[in-house]
Amino acid sequence: MTASAQFTLEDQADGAARLVLSGRLIVSTLTSVESKLRAVDAASVVDISGLEEVDTVGAWIVYRLSRDLDAPIEGASPEAERLIEAVKDTPDDTQTVPPEEPLATKVPAEVGTAVLGGISGTQQALSFLGAVVLAIFRVIRHPSRLRMTALVRQLQLVGVDALFIIGMMSFLVGIVIAQQGAVQLQQFGAEIYTINLTGRLALRELGVLMTAIMVAGRSGSAFAAQIGTMKLTEEVDAMRTIGVDPMEALVLPRVIACVVMLTLLGFYSSVISIIGGAVLGQLALGIPFITFLSRIKEVVPVLDLWVGLIKGPVFGLIIGMTGCYQGMKVEGNSEEVGLRTTKAVVEGIFMVIVLDAFFAVFFSKIGWL
Template sequence: MREWAEFDLQEGEGGPVLVVTGPLTVSSIAPLDYRLREIDSLHAIDISGATNIDTVGAWVVMRASRTLDARIDGPSNKARRLLDTVETCSSSADITPPRLNLAERVTSSVGERMFGWARGVVGVVDFLGATMLALGSVIRHPRRFPMTALVRQFELVGVSALGIIGLMSFLIGIVIAQQGAVQLAQFGAEIYTINLTGRLAFRELGVLMTAIMVAGRSGSAFAAQIGTMKLTEEVDAMRVIGVSPMERLILPRILAAVLMMIPLGFFASVLAIVGGAFIANFALDIPFFTFLQRIREVVPLTDVWVGTIKAPVFGLIVALAGCYQGMQVSGNAEEVGKRTTMAVVQAIFAVIVLDAFFAIFFTEIGWG
């Protein structure tokens, strides 16, 4: 059973005296420490009855002595040595760690982030090169290609996502048509809502929103799955038995994302147009099938090609971000969540930036 330091507050000749008995050690000093913090005035601290004392006990007594301007009575030889040591080592010097000024802190933080960004770009390029080497290797040795894993990823990336992507695209088509009609009505040009919905769906929003959804769904899954395998040393075990993680884990996921983004993007565009036709039937009195027939007349084939060209590039970015961040996991389970978040954020950011470049590029070549 633990023995605590005991105390008794008595009246002495010069004022109140705190009589301490029992051990003054780190494991027993807590009650005394709390009591000393509550006392406002004290003449002396009598520790002649202390059975044992360590550095923590000596420090607590010395601090109370200084704070309350009280003398220390009855210390044993051991207690006196500890009290003298604590008093000698105590210092009123400022112990606040040095801190850089605001300009230096900002400059340092920006520099660290820039170098981190540069290292990340180099790492992704290196990862892409390793993926290309793995693809070349399986092309030379087709029997090593993990076809079963690829088909499984087709299902996870594509087929399983049809429902949520279709619903999202349908609702986005409704929003585009409804808001476009409201604005165009000010100029008596509601009929051009069909042009707006069709071109936006095929050129931009269909494939862009699909890429964002795939990044949140599949990109995060890639990072979490591969990251967990890294933590459990399954990736290292694959290397030990002579199986390439790039061929078995990375390549099927990247190929599935790249190839499935094309039908997914087209599917999303079609559902967005269907959503626009649905709301136009009620809000603009444009018959549903008339809306769809008009789409064929006002949307040029180049818009379909623009979306088709963007789709595999966006899929590559999403899959690369997810797989790369998954392979960077190390240390603990917290790293899995961190890398998964980074994969989604980086993929969405890169997709949006690249979409802006695509918009400028296609405009310059006359596909605007």
Template sequence: MTETADFTLTSGENGDTLVFSGPMTVATLGGLDARLREIETPIARIDLADVPMMDTVGAWTCWRLSRDTGAEIVHPCEAAERLIGALEKVDDGGEPTQAGGLPVWLRVPAKVGDTVFGLAAGAVEVLGFFGQMLLATWGLLRHPGRFRFNALVHQMELVGVNALAIVGLMSFLVGIVIAQQGAVQLRQFGAEVYTVNLVGRLTLRELGILMTAIMVAGRSGSAFAAQLGTMKLNEEIDAMRTIGVSPMEALVLPRILATVLMLPVLGVYSAVVGIIGGAFLSSLTLDIPFFSFLARIREVVPVHDVWVGLFKGPVFGLIVSVAGCYQGMQVKANAEEVGLRTTSAVVMAIFTVIVLDAFFAVFFTEVGWG
């Protein structure tokens, strides 16, 4: 039968002494705490001479009594002395701090300031990552035999070939929406025929490559961040460095190069499917024959619109892939950070792509390719 803890009160000239006996552990204290709270007489000392064993619960019981009554703890065993001393260090005696820290009217400016400083530090880290990427590229140019061609082909399949279905479906529906909404507005002026111009120029110049970049950011950019983050968390990347393999050359560069090569192809494919979607709707609702719509595209869309879309493709591909790989390589702590970094990679890529697309729109208009 397990021995239980107990206590007795003895009176003395300098006050009462609370004498504990038996092991004071979580399994033996039982209802001792409730009996201790019923003591009304002042306690001067807590005697632990008859306590052969004590765990954290027993130590907390003694320490709380000592704190609340001012009693001195005497004759503790080595374990009791160590545990009670640890509890005394935890209790600094200070006043509890206000929940939330700063007052309400200062929290928003403080949060904005932290975000600004975080963006500045993040920009420096991205530049450092870009520099490492350039150094790895230079190393591969000097030693082409180290380039992993099989990894590049595999990533091109994942980024490009496997995305054809979802990108095609999205582009086809976007082309239908552009044609339908454009025709509704142009019909007011009797200019439904200009729906061809609207669909052709908008898909080839802007929406084809932009929507594709956003889709690739959500699909492949997030995959890059999750894959590299998981490898970082499992110390696989550290193991690669240990055996003399550069993670930049083996993991990052094939993903970046595959995205830079495949995004222009996907952009052209997206624009073509979008035009087909517009032609399909026009043949049904605008009485414009399907092949007549496609033939007129060649007449109304200038060639430089195609070049604008092709120029944006590699740039957007670089942004999406660098964002995904950078965020994945920043994972350090736990599995939760993998999810946070994956989300950050998608947000970072889409935001940067949209900002650059706005810049390109103004730039190409100013140089006469509007």
């Protein structure tokens, strides 16, 4: 049996060409011959008596050749005839692109879909928050349910392992604050107030905010990826089967670790930022390092420290819950892990910035300036 389809053009006595097809004209053998058949521009007859096998795709090729060349088909077997008759009524100009929906209906439909999706997402997030609160109450009533090993492990991953990168980032941010502030203040001969600017910004805003953004990108994404992978491998379902609550075993240690460590890391970041500003003051402004640090105690109110410390656990709670929530929402395939991890980072950073703006307005209204 011939492995693939073949064709030849045979000259006839009247000078016209006869297109002769042979072999197996089926979908698996068309690759090598279809483009050559498209190049045939003239034939008086399409002879398919030499075809050993033909399927629907092959019958469509034969019919299209006959139609385009305006040549009759000869030598068709009964099976080939039935297939050719079946494909004759099939249009070849079927529209593959759906018609464009009018703008007047498309925009409201997309807005409605987005609103309904937002409402559904909010309900699910509140449900997740309720589950976390219930898990906290259960642990308070029965402290032995708290998995200390998992908690200590998460404290290390979220906090201890992040000390170097957060310290480096904070040091450089402190240098940038001091340098940019000094450039502007020098115009008024007030570069000494660079100390005030660096200390208040570091303790009140940038220390905890930059730390929260770093933790959201580092730990929030890790939470989503870890729990999401466990969802795909059905480890979470297995935990429920053996009577282990995933909220207590997986979510609670991560959330608590974020709340505790972000508070400490925020303070650590603020201190390192001030040290960075002091280094720049020593090198570029002629302000002695010790003088810089001593003046921080005089010009920066303790209230700024408390403002930063209040923000820390709130930001940690949001980041931890967002990462765990997105991880628990993973289902389907491994691509979903990447999508949910991205959403965990984006939503975590967005919520942190929104809350920071809220805190700025709130503290201003109550006079904590």
